[in-house]
Amino acid sequence: MRKIIFVTGNKGKFAEVRDILASRGIEVTQNKNGYPEYQEDELEPIAAHGAQYVANKLNVPAMVDDSGIFIKALNGFPGPYSRYVEDNLGNLKVLKLMEEEEDRTAYFKTVIGYCEPGKEPLVFPGVVEGKIAYEERGTGGFGYDPIFEYQGKTFGELGDAEKNKVSHRFRAIDKFLEWIDSQA
Numbered sequence: 736m737r738k739i740i741f742v743t744g745n746k747g748k749f750a751e752v753r754d755i756l757a758s759r760g761i762e763v764t765q766n767k768n769g770y771p772e773y774q775e776d777e778l779e780p781i782a783a784h785g786a787q788y789v790a791n792k793l794n795v796p797a798m799v800d801d802s803g804i805f806i807k808a809l810n811g812f813p814g815p816y817s818r819y820v821e822d823n824l825g826n827l828k829v830l831k832l833m834e835e836e837e838d839r840t841a842y843f844k845t846v847i848g849y850c851e852p853g854k855e856p857l858v859f860p861g862v863v864e865g866k867i868a869y870e871e872r873g874t875g876g877f878g879y880d881p882i883f884e885y886q887g888k889t890f891g892e893l894g895d896a897e898k899n900k901v902s903h904r905f906r907a908i909d910k911f912l913e914w915i916d917s918q919a
């Protein structure tokens with residue numbers, strides 16, 4: 736069985752990645768030691784540098800996940816700054832910023848970074864489009880899930896199993912798995 740170290744301090748992300756990859760026979764172990772996050776306007780270089788740093792430091796194949804929510808009416812904010820905004824403002828303040836906005840269009844993006852020791856890092860992006868709700872709904876998921884509406888339900892209302900079938904993270908991992916299969 737293939738084994739991968741997934742470096743994240745985020746319980747919600749780890750549970751999702753573990754469940755999605757377990758269904759494909761890949762065992763994922765969580766490592767919470769972190770990695771330097773370069774301040775960039777795009778998620779791809781952050782994920783690439785992170786995966787390479789960890790693979791070379793631990794000398795094992797390593798995966799990281801850099802994600803964000805991009806809100807059209809706010810010109811893509813908070814995007815790569817999503818964690819900072821969640822930690823310092825939170826969903827209610829984001830909703831407040833959106834109070835006057837009729838265009839609720841938003842997307843979640845995950846970039847999976849993967850690297851084997853001594854090799855170049857690879858990145859696998861996944862996107863899901865939806866809308867910013869008018870209030871928080873649902874208790875499932877984590878982070879921005881209660882304010883992100885996908886086909887009428889927020890990710891918070893959808894439940895983990897359903898979210899994992901359509902999410903940005905699922906789509907990114909699906910691309911990673913296609914690459915794994917192409918290497919076999």
Ligand code: IMP
Nearest residue numbers: 800801802803817818821877878879880
């Ligand atoms: P980072 O990728 O760890 O920098 O996370 C970016 C921010 O987006 C954090 O505040 C996460 O909680 C949030 N986030 C990442 N993925 C998801 C998701 O699937 N649902 C809701 N929030 C998410």
